[in-house]
Amino acid sequence: MSVDTAAAVAERFRELYGAEPEGVWAAPGRVNLIGEHTDYNDGFVMPFALPHTAVAAVSRRADGVLRLHSADVEGGVVELRLDDLRPETDRNWTAYPSGVVWALRQAGHAVTGADIHLASTVPAGAGLSSSAALEVVVALALNDLYDLGQKGWQLARLCQRAENVYVGAPVGIMDQTASACCEAGHALFLDTRDLSQRQIPFDLAAEGMRLLVVDTQVKHSHSEGEYGKRRAGCEKGAALLGVDALRDVAYDGLDAALERLGDDEEVRRLVRHVVTEDQRVERVVALLESGETRAIGPVLTQGHASLRDDFRISCPELDLVVDTALAGGALGARMTGGGFGGSAIVLAEAADVETITKAVEEAFAAAGFTAPRVFEAVPAAGARRLS
């Protein structure tokens, strides 16, 4: 995020609201390396921040009014009264920033209003956490301006509550924590049970590799039913097994657990994915920490198979990226994020990137799919104040 972008967002704020903003903040989107649909099962995840960010120019108000504007959506300034904010009444983009203000006030923080102008470079609906970036940038700005003293993980919890209760999407805590807490050059090993974290150095370029993000351009949304159904299925599995969350089913106790689930095939598949996925995260961490970076490739690919066959949230476009990339020599590939569209990641030798990219583009054209958007992802900084 350049100083120029911060200056441009501040300039637009001045045009809209007729005064200088008190500050400008940025919060990134994320890509998840491994650990999918584990976060609402108290499990492990390993995202890193993208250079793509939501940027907010913000000033406080004392009169109980919230004014919102986005450079990315048609229309003018939206004006709301804080006392009128009600969960699940707003179906527009404004639900994300309003939800954060609502959650802060619900938690007892004395936020008395704000003027906000937002501009985001995080692709929407691409499985790269554009919503979490919007939430976290607003939470961080208000935390600073109102001197609320909340740490990154606490802001993440507030943003998750905004999304769960105010927006009405039953998401986990990964995306908000990634946006708030990631560090440049690192992937974040996060235990979603207590939000304890470890920053794992992740510099593929130094080892002659690259990580590609392939946005299939197939749009998805978490407030639609399938995400919630998977979550409910996991909770049913935990209840049947008598544990608080599927995180409590040990990997070496998986066969016995599956047996106990009897012939509930759907729940068995969900449980198998979550328990093996937690184990894959731990395996990837161990491999990265022992310098065996190339060996994470097959683990990523196993994660895709599990999401496709057991969790059943892939789609033909995501499978085509993975199959084509692997056939083109990729070290590993998998869908990333919530699924049903969005993006895949491809781990490859630097020398193979061009061939793999071309092969994926050609395969999409041959299948009659919309052309994918491919870019290299390098771990960037988490949420921060720009000016």
Ligand code: GAF
């Ligand atoms: C989405 C959700 F927002 C996350 O909480 C997580 O569950 C993810 O899907 C799947 O791992 O991004």
